[in-house]
Amino acid sequence: xxxxxxxxxxxxxxxxxxxxxxxxxxxxxxxxxxxxxxxxxxxxxxxxxxxxxxxxxxxxxxxxxxxxxxxxxxxxxxxxxxxxxxxxxxxxxxxxxxxxxxxxxxxxxxxxxxxxxxxxxxxxxxxxxxxxxxxxxxxxxxxxxxxxxxxxxxxxxxxxxxxxxxxxxxxxxxxxxxxxxxxxxxxxxxxxxxxxxxxxxxxxxxxxxxxxxxxxxxxxxxxxxxxxxxxxxxxxxxxxxxxxxxxxxxxxxxxxxxxxxxxxxxxxxxxxxxxxxxxxxxxxxxxxxxxxxxxxxxxxxxxxxxxxxxxxxxxxxxxxxxxxxxxxxxxxxxxxxxxxxxxxxxxxxxxxxxxxxxxxxxxxxxxxxxxxxxxxxxxxxxxxxxxx
Numbered sequence: 296x297x298x299x300x301x302x303x304x305x306x307x308x309x310x311x312x313x314x315x316x317x318x319x320x321x322x323x324x325x326x327x328x329x330x331x332x333x334x335x336x337x338x339x340x341x342x343x344x345x346x347x348x349x350x351x352x353x354x355x356x357x358x359x360x361x362x363x364x365x366x367x368x369x370x371x372x373x374x375x376x377x378x379x380x381x382x383x384x385x386x387x388x389x390x391x392x393x394x395x396x397x398x399x400x401x402x403x404x405x406x407x408x409x410x411x412x413x414x415x416x417x418x419x420x421x422x423x424x425x426x427x428x429x430x431x432x433x434x435x436x437x438x439x440x441x442x443x444x445x446x447x448x449x450x451x452x453x454x455x456x457x458x459x460x461x462x463x464x465x466x467x468x469x470x471x472x473x474x475x476x477x478x479x480x481x482x483x484x485x486x487x488x489x490x491x492x493x494x495x496x497x498x499x500x501x502x503x504x505x506x507x508x509x510x511x512x513x514x515x516x517x518x519x520x521x522x523x524x525x526x527x528x529x530x531x532x533x534x535x536x537x538x539x540x541x542x543x544x545x546x547x548x549x550x551x552x553x554x555x556x557x558x559x560x561x562x563x564x565x566x567x568x569x570x571x572x573x574x575x576x577x578x579x580x581x582x583x584x585x586x587x588x589x590x591x592x593x594x595x596x597x598x599x600x601x602x603x604x605x606x607x608x609x610x611x612x613x614x615x616x617x618x619x620x621x622x623x624x625x626x627x628x629x630x631x632x633x634x635x636x637x638x639x640x641x642x643x644x645x646x647x648x649x650x651x652x653x654x655x656x657x658x659x660x661x662x663x664x665x666x667x668x669x670x671x672x673x674x675x676x677x678x679x680x681x682x683x
Contacts, residue, residue: 296550296551296552296554297373297374297375297553297556297600298378298552298555298556299369299374299387299557300380300387300555300556300558300565300568301378301380301390302358302379302380302558302560302561303358303383303538304354304355306358306561306562306564307349308345309343309344309348310340311559312325312336312340312364314586315361315365315559315585318368318586321364328356328360328397332403333408339353340360349478350411351410351414354382355382355406356403356404358382358383358403358560359386359389360400361558362379362383362558363390363396363399365558366386366390369583369589369596371390373596373597374390374509375509375600376509376550377510378511378543380564381514381533382406382407383564384513385406385530386403388507388530390509391509392506393526393527394504394527401498402495402498402530405494405495406491406495406534409490409494410480410483412491413481413487413488413491414481414482417487418457418458419458419482420455420456420476420482421461421481421483422455422474423474423475423477424436424451424464424473425473426473427450427468427471427472428469428470429452431469433452435468436454436464439461440456441456441457442454442456443455443537444485444537446542447538447541448540448544448567448570448571449567453477455484455485456482456485456487461476484533484534484535484538486535491534492531495534502527503523507526510550512543513526513543514533514540514543515629516630517543532661539658540564544567547568552572553578554578554579554580554581554595554599555579555581556580556583556592557580557582557583559584561583568580579595579599610660610679610680611654611680612675612676613651613675614672614675615642615651615672615674615675616672617646617672618644618669618670619642619644619648619649620644620668621640621651621667621670622640622643622667623639623640624640624641627640627659631658633656633657633658633659633679635656638650638652639653639659639676639677657680657681658679658680658681659678660678660679663676663677664677
């Protein structure tokens with residue numbers, strides 16, 4: 296079984312699209328997509344320097360366009376699974392047939408522009424925390440008011456939030472960790488991006504989404520999504536929700552993926568997969584960076600194409616036990632793993648606080664009510680998901 300992966304922001308390299316413009320039709324396609332995205336994709340992919348292409352507003356549509364261009368030269372009908380990291384999810388959604396390519400590029404342009412605008416509202420940033428005990432790392436982030444924006448597996452959690460919180464984390468790192476500040480414009484995949492999420496939602500509301508034609512994994516919980524409108528909602532929500540790439544890689548292993556192709560600019564996701572899925576049964580990997588890599592990618596598809604194993608997501612909804620106001624527990628955040636019986640919050644009414652508890656082990660995929668909302672008995676509060 297073969298998976299095709301679409302990389303996210305930070306993977307771009309100056310001039311990485313230049314070799315692709317020698318292929319018939321590529322330049323014309325990029326001119327059309329440039330008009331949709333509101334940026335010059337040809338210039339950005341060929342002549343722009345590193346500083347110019349690290350601009351969020353430019354990088355995001357560039358990465359989606361690059362992935363889609365390369366995939367047009369692969370026999371995608373033989374590919375069983377696609378996934379993307381962060382903005383790469385838009386490319387993956389198009390490859391899965393959920394969105395037309397034009398819609399994916401357009402949404403990437405809106406997403407990048409609006410996230411860049413949100414970054415300018417207050418000084419925020421991100422830092423990679425390498426190594427250490429994951430629970431200790433998450434506790435340290437919470438103590439400094441930071442968010443786990445990306446959980447990339449292979450001992451890597453990306454912290455995001457206010458600059459002073461990142462400074463404190465660097466000064467007091469968790470045991471056995473190394474902190475690397477990332478050269479990004481702000482705290483992606485955190486509540487700081489709420490204005491961008493709202494703006495993207497307004498545009499996405501006009502897009503018609505189809506059911507995936509192949510398995511499409513979600514960054515929210517690593518599970519396949521089978522419904523077009525839900526996929527679109529997740530793509531919008533993902534602007535403020537953590538990227539759980541660790542769970543996507545767990546699904547790759549659970550499904551028995553034997554071959555992986557990373558689309559250009561390739562290398563980052565291939566490296567994470569190589570470090571996480573190692574030993575016996577580790578997938579064969581091809582990094583597709585230039586047209587010269589196409590024969591190896593096509594040969595990998597020919598040898599690893601095949602049907603996917605059944606992999607069914609399930610969801611449980613936790614409802615309010617009483618009337619009152621909801622207080623959500625600080626650790627009960629979207630993307631957090633929860634245990635049966637874990638307290639997710641309290642509903643406080645005339646009789647005092649009543650616990651809201653999880654009924655199953657799983658992943659907290661969505662809050663259906665806001666903190667301090669008035670709630671009624673039996674009202675859905677939170678959704679917990681898993682797979683079997």
